[in-house]
Amino acid sequence: MRLKDAVLKVVKTAGGFTLMRASRWRRRRLMILCYHGVSVDDQHEWDPAFYVTQDHLRDRLRMLVNGGYTILPLAEATRRLYDGTLPARSVAITFDDGAADFATHALPVLREFNVPVTLYLSTYYCFVRLPVFDTMLSYVMWRGRNSGGDLRHVCEVAEPVPVKTDEQHEHAFELIQAVVARTNLNAEEKNALLPRVAAALGVDYEDIQRRELLTLMSPEVVRSLPSDIVDVQLHTHRHRTPRDRALFVSEIVDNIAAIHQIRGAELPLEHFCYPSGDYYGEFLPWLRETGVKYATTCVPEIASPDTDPLLIPRLIDSMNHSELAFESWVSGFAMLLPRRSEYRLDALRLQ
Template sequence: MRPKEVIFRIAKRVGAFALVRDSEWRRLRLLILCYHGVSLRDEHEWNGELYVTPAHLRERLRLLRDRGYTILPLDEACRMLREDRLPPRSVSITFDDATVDFERAALPILREFRAPTTLYLTSFYTEFRIPVFDTVLSYVLWKGRGSGAEVGALCGSPDPLPIATAADRERAHARLRCHAATYSLDALAKDALVARVAACVGVDYAEILSSEILQLMTPASVAALPHDLVNVQMHTHRHRAPRERVLFRRELTDNACRIIEMRGADSRLTHFCYPNGEYRGDLLRWLSEFGVEFATTCLPGIASTHDHPLLLPRFVDNCLQSPTTFEAWASGFAALLPKSRQYRIDDDLLRVGASG
């Protein structure tokens, strides 16, 4: 058991969670929850850092309801935070990427608990009925881990690339991605590469495609999401943040245009989520120029007026987070503990292009 888990359990037992949860200090803060995916089958077994089960999400929302937390739409909550009008125990929910499982697995649970959600949409793969390359490649390698196969020949590697262990798969994944980048493979060519990998390791790729796991929602599905429950916001078009201003602006413009096409001309796009949680000083300036008012990171924390509105922290919930840890963050107690350097804002990153 991790030391922090021990601290959390003791704190809960002696009533510290309740004390912080009901404090004025907590009322002045907003917990922003981050989710990536909700399993349709075995995705949580493949990657418990990205996927939770439907039961996991339901239990989290039940805890928030039973403990009297107020789940607010993120846009409303951010404005109330700025104006010191938050109700006690405020929480907002966000989902990144907009994969098919959001519609099929997450949305029914969000409806059940009437939990408003911000959905950050990365829009490029909505135009294709194929999975996102990086994630499906990792999934296929994991599915084929017991095959005894190696995939070196598929990317011109002079050495065998076995996939039996997690370290093996990480190495193979990196080499295959490098191969795709070296030959500038487009989305369809990348998908063909994944199909060859699947055949090599004994995985039924046609079945994966028909299941639609790891695919983004279709434009029609995004358009049909209930406006009173789901607010679709920006996450770049191609899930990347170029270092050139014109290219980054193109990412935002392409993303915004696709969202407006799906959600309507009256869409108010003032929120952004950094792809892979990667922020930089130049991005803050470019986001402001584009009219973005609030942006979220993947740095753990509970938002307050002390945070830069374009560097809001989130608690990334996943299968590795225990119920006690989740409650520690919901109450605010976890935010009182010291953070290691890797979980704090990196001033060096903020200096990147900050004056350019």
């Protein structure tokens, strides 16, 4: 057991979590949790910060239900945060991006507990169903790391390009990016490199495609998500936030149009999440302009009625957080501990 967990265990046994979650301080506050992917296969081993297993998600929801937490839909939770009418131990759950595994692997677990979630959806890759090149390249190289294969042909060099260690992985990644830049490949040509990389490393790329790993849900699947527990909201069209007003606004406008096309024009779209957690002060008036009322960051804090509604913090739960650490967060206890500076809004970004 890590030292931090050993300390938390003592706190828990002494009733510290119970005291915190029942406090008046906690009652005025809202903990928003953030998830990305639920592992279909081995993605949680590849990227434990962004993928959790179904069992991990199930354990978290069970802990929240057994701990007497109130899991609210985000729209209700944010309204009541600022009204001052939150119920005890309020939590809201969000998923980012809209990966195919949301429908196949997250939804069945959410349904087991009938837990409401907000899905922040980037829409471009719903329609253009290509994987994000850099992410898929990195995953395929990781899958083939122990194959003994190498990428000299794809990298167009004479000497072997293995991918076994992190350093080799990074080097091969850079060589491939150099090929892409030198030969000026478009998105489709770039994606045609992926099966070549897979073949050189003995990875079954057809299987990856068939199981839609690292790919977003199609519009049909997004349309079929049950609206009693899934609220689809904004995450920009192309998962980017240009620091230019016109480009930024069109990201939101295109995202709104696409979600309305998929989920119906009457759906209110007032919730937004900053892609990659990147926020800057100039974004706030641009968001208001497009009708966004609430926006979430990835600053791991708990929201209070004093929180700016366009800079609401969220905790990214991951395989790297122990159950004790998770409990210390949702109870509010973690807020009493000294934390690193990344646990605060970055004033420089807000100037």
